[in-house]
Amino acid sequence: MVKFSFRLPNADYLGFPATAQGILDTAIKAEALGFDAVFVNDHVIVDDSARSEPWRQVYDPLMSLAYVASRTSRIGLGTSVLIMPYRNPVVTAKMIATLDQMSNGRAIVGVGSGWNETEYAALDVPHRERGARTNEYLRLWKACWEPDPVSFNGRFFSFDGLYTSPKPVQQPHPPIWIGGSSHASLRRAARFGQVWQPTPTPLPALVSNWQYLNDVSAEIGREEPPRVRMSFRVIISDITGVSASGSDRPAGLGTPEQIASDMNRYRQEAGLEEFQLNCHECGNLQQLLDTMDVLTQEILPKVD
Numbered sequence: 652m653v654k655f656s657f658r659l660p661n662a663d664y665l666g667f668p669a670t671a672q673g674i675l676d677t678a679i680k681a682e683a684l685g686f687d688a689v690f691v692n693d694h695v696i697v698d699d700s701a702r703s704e705p706w707r708q709v710y711d712p713l714m715s716l717a718y719v720a721s722r723t724s725r726i727g728l729g730t731s732v733l734i735m736p737y738r739n740p741v742v743t744a745k746m747i748a749t750l751d752q753m754s755n756g757r758a759i760v761g762v763g764s765g766w767n768e769t770e771y772a773a774l775d776v777p778h779r780e781r782g783a784r785t786n787e788y789l790r791l792w793k794a795c796w797e798p799d800p801v802s803f804n805g806r807f808f809s810f811d812g813l814y815t816s817p818k819p820v821q822q823p824h825p826p827i828w829i830g831g832s833s834h835a836s837l838r839r840a841a842r843f844g845q846v847w848q849p850t851p852t853p854l855p856a857l858v859s860n861w862q863y864l865n866d867v868s869a870e871i872g873r874e875e876p877p878r879v880r881m882s883f884r885v886i887i888s889d890i891t892g893v894s895a896s897g898s899d900r901p902a903g904l905g906t907p908e909q910i911a912s913d914m915n916r917y918r919q920e921a922g923l924e925e926f927q928l929n930c931h932e933c934g935n936l937q938q939l940l941d942t943m944d945v946l947t948q949e950i951l952p953k954v955d
Contacts, residue, residue: 654924658930659690661715674715678723694770716728758821764781800812831850841864880926891938
């Protein structure tokens, strides 16, 4: 059975202002429509570059998920992705364990190392250390989620025989999803992740990266490689007014029939059975909610 999750509008990337009510309305609807999880993304403080423009207003991901947890009962609650090096990892481990407790075991932790050098500088974290910190912080999280007392010895953090509870409901810990498509990210996914979550990726590159992930997993002796849930950008032309044709049409942009066909190509040619749906070009919240209806009524039934 194909699995689908949905990204909530906790940032202004859709072209309309993110609001607390919009995040909640979308999450409640996603649960009612049968999505297995909802995800929020992460930026803290960004510059005025064109790439940063959609991320100038972003609701904190863990706070947003705690808010959503209080008004939902079944749906998974994830970050896609939490930029690990931005935050003290011991504090973040405590926050994630608390979220998992308060949601009765629904937390999913999607992580990445980030790209915005200006943001790193503003948060006083060396950009050049982002990979090393991400790897160490993943190890540290797992240590903090083990039975107390806990100990850890790393390059950036060390402690011995300390107590940090509550522990997560999910054992040994909430699922870890690794974002990114670099070889370093794929090696990280093989080492730490239950799921590899690439950004929207052309079919040939997805197949190639997936094979690399399988090869690395085998090299380190992992019996089952991580599952793959690719972020899939959806722009329904009938709702958004955005259109393209012929070779200029990217996967996920078009009529409901075209989008369903695109998803089925990823299933048939890459073996992809899990999709993280990210809607784009919605000019207001109602367009996003309408897109969710069309997805579940006209598109996903043709993929499942």
